[in-house]
Amino acid sequence: MEIVVCVKQVPDTTEVKIDPVTNTLVREGVPSIVNPFDKYALEMALQLRDKHGGKVTVISMGPPQAVAALRECIAMGADEAVLLSDRAFAGSDTLATSYTLSQAVRKMGNVDLVICGKQAIDGDTAQVGPEMAEHLGIGQLTYVSTIEFDGEKLIAHREQDEGYDVIEAKAPLVVTIIKLAMDPRLPTVKGTAKAYRMEVPVWTAADIAIDPKLAGLEGSPTLVKRIFTPERRGKGEIIQGDSKEAVDALVDKLRQAKIL
Amino acid sequence: MSVKILSEKCIGCQTCIDSCPYGAIVMKDDKAVLTEACTFCGACESSCPASAIVVEREKTEEAQDISAYKGVWVFIEHRDGRIRNVSLELVGEGRKLAQELGEELSAVLIGDNVAEMSKELFASGADNVYLVEGSAFHNYSTDAYSIAFTYLIRKYLPSVILLGATNDGRDLGPRVSARLKTGLTADCTNLSIDPETRLVAWTRPAFGGNIMATIFCPDNRPQMGTVRPKVFKKPVPDYNRTGKIIREELAINEKDIRTKLIDVVKVCTFSCNLEDAEIIVSGGRGLGKPEGFRMVEELAQVLKGTVGSSRAAVDAGWMPYPHQVGQTGKTVAPKIYIACGISGAIQHLAGMQTSDVIIAINKDPDAPIFKVATYGIVGDVYEVVPALTAKFREILQ
Numbered sequence: 001m002e003i004v005v006c007v008k009q010v011p012d013t014t015e016v017k018i019d020p021v022t023n024t025l026v027r028e029g030v031p032s033i034v035n036p037f038d039k040y041a042l043e044m045a046l047q048l049r050d051k052h053g054g055k056v057t058v059i060s061m062g063p064p065q066a067v068a069a070l071r072e073c074i075a076m077g078a079d080e081a082v083l084l085s086d087r088a089f090a091g092s093d094t095l096a097t098s099y100t101l102s103q104a105v106r107k108m109g110n111v112d113l114v115i116c117g118k119q120a121i122d123g124d125t126a127q128v129g130p131e132m133a134e135h136l137g138i139g140q141l142t143y144v145s146t147i148e149f150d151g152e153k154l155i156a157h158r159e160q161d162e163g164y165d166v167i168e169a170k171a172p173l174v175v176t177i178i179k180l181a182m183d184p185r186l187p188t189v190k191g192t193a194k195a196y197r198m199e200v201p202v203w204t205a206a207d208i209a210i211d212p213k214l215a216g217l218e219g220s221p222t223l224v225k226r227i228f229t230p231e232r233r234g235k236g237e238i239i240q241g242d243s244k245e246a247v248d249a250l251v252d253k254l255r256q257a258k259i260l
Numbered sequence: 261m262s263v264k265i266l267s268e269k270c271i272g273c274q275t276c277i278d279s280c281p282y283g284a285i286v287m288k289d290d291k292a293v294l295t296e297a298c299t300f301c302g303a304c305e306s307s308c309p310a311s312a313i314v315v316e317r318e319k320t321e322e323a324q325d326i327s328a329y330k331g332v333w334v335f336i337e338h339r340d341g342r343i344r345n346v347s348l349e350l351v352g353e354g355r356k357l358a359q360e361l362g363e364e365l366s367a368v369l370i371g372d373n374v375a376e377m378s379k380e381l382f383a384s385g386a387d388n389v390y391l392v393e394g395s396a397f398h399n400y401s402t403d404a405y406s407i408a409f410t411y412l413i414r415k416y417l418p419s420v421i422l423l424g425a426t427n428d429g430r431d432l433g434p435r436v437s438a439r440l441k442t443g444l445t446a447d448c449t450n451l452s453i454d455p456e457t458r459l460v461a462w463t464r465p466a467f468g469g470n471i472m473a474t475i476f477c478p479d480n481r482p483q484m485g486t487v488r489p490k491v492f493k494k495p496v497p498d499y500n501r502t503g504k505i506i507r508e509e510l511a512i513n514e515k516d517i518r519t520k521l522i523d524v525v526k527v528c529t530f531s532c533n534l535e536d537a538e539i540i541v542s543g544g545r546g547l548g549k550p551e552g553f554r555m556v557e558e559l560a561q562v563l564k565g566t567v568g569s570s571r572a573a574v575d576a577g578w579m580p581y582p583h584q585v586g587q588t589g590k591t592v593a594p595k596i597y598i599a600c601g602i603s604g605a606i607q608h609l610a611g612m613q614t615s616d617v618i619i620a621i622n623k624d625p626d627a628p629i630f631k632v633a634t635y636g637i638v639g640d641v642y643e644v645v646p647a648l649t650a651k652f653r654e655i656l657q
Binding site: 011013014016036037063090091092093094095098121122123124125126127128129130131133134135138139140141142143145155157158159160161162163164165166167168169170173178179217220221222223224225226227228229230233235236237238239242243244246247248250251253254257259260 | 279280281297298299300301302303306402403426427430431433434435437438439441442443444445446447454461465466467468469470471472473474475476477478479480518519520521522523524525526527528531532533534535536581582584587588589595596605606607610613616617618619620625630631632633634635636637638639640643644647648651652655
């Protein structure tokens, strides 16, 4: 099975702090990590490869330093990696990003599955996967937690509000992955050595036949007009007293505030 | 396309530095300058009080004729013969946008034997219902629904499309927007019409809710967005209102449907439709044992609410994953969120901090959950929660 996993290097949003004076995002010293959902996507790909054979290639679109995210994936067990990096990709929204990633998948040819995390934790859009499927003209399965492959068709569990749908489909497909039942595997010693030695190829716009009208800022229909920090919640109130007293006081307050 | 900072106009106030989502503006000799990290997003332009930032946008020669696009559309999601709440919330909000634009509001109803639902849509504020029926649409499938939806959009040219930010809405939205090569803004929490441009201003959280961004789709139509459930109120239906049904017959070729629904499995012991819940009672590791969730469920039942869980309790196997609230689970914003024995890791807070009222019960007075709580009780969950259940049972009877 030929599998491509799309990963994004993101700032660790759990490390993001708000400057209490200016009320703005403090970016300094925020570490870059592999998007957590993409690690689940990679884990899923590695399991399918380990069971059914084939190859897992990780790709990422980003600045040169995003190569660190790809090396981490190699250390976890991915076979190959490609970085898509070009100033022409700057300013891409999800439509332009998905176009660029899908051009890279086209160049590879013969890909059975493209697996993405359901969303990146910085943008939280969950749009790049389905948009890639459309650009590639293949089917999609989103919010997937398990995949079984019987040599011909795939059976997947797709998350719904109260459980999951069981869906049958055939490759080629784009699949987006939610949190799996198991944690993504850790880097191995062998993998880390390989990641360290490996020269990760960098593909530019010219390498993947990018139409400049469809990529980067020009290929992006959406425009960020304004960024602002949401209003912080006011400081809450700790209700004193033993359990009974505190519960009575709480209910009084909820009534006064007309919440009940 | 380019962004320039005119150094002769720059007054060195540093306002633009905070406006940049990419940290790409630095000060050099008391003037702002752009670094390599600039993605030309243009977010800095409006922040500059001295108009020293110039964003030049090139117009594409073959720009879309956007004047032909009129009207606000809402995609209607339904399950088991009932319209989902988020769709009705969006009909209510879409009504406001349509009014402000002086255009019509239409609902898009795709399904098998669903015409009856039109009444509810007219009563909630729709002027028109675009109806596509057939057995191919019995269950949601990306392919059948995107074919029908795209067909309607290409034929009738709406200007604005709203979808619920549910799993199905976020599956269909990007598929359709990519086919139409237009912009889609994900998971919005506020919508308005920009008075100057008459564009929809789509506002959404990013960076785990740490920042908000307002997005425009200036040159492409339709302008599309998915909107988070529970952000807007469901309109009060007026069953005297009527409207026009526009029925389209559409044959779906079976080979175009690439995925097949085989089974629907419900795994929740207690309803876990968290996105639609008005009240959520959540439990965490502080419960100490899986049986603790019985007590949480009891409180939820008394309040007619739904049960949530922290990641720790899901990982421990105490609750199934569909109940998980937080960064790797669901994002919720109920009227009341009650956290029982949840310490409040930032990943959990990211999923619930926009709730109207947060009540936290935890034995550790330093637990981070108290920083976002509207009301906090420091104490043993096994004493406080049953006392709360008894009290609510008493007053709600």
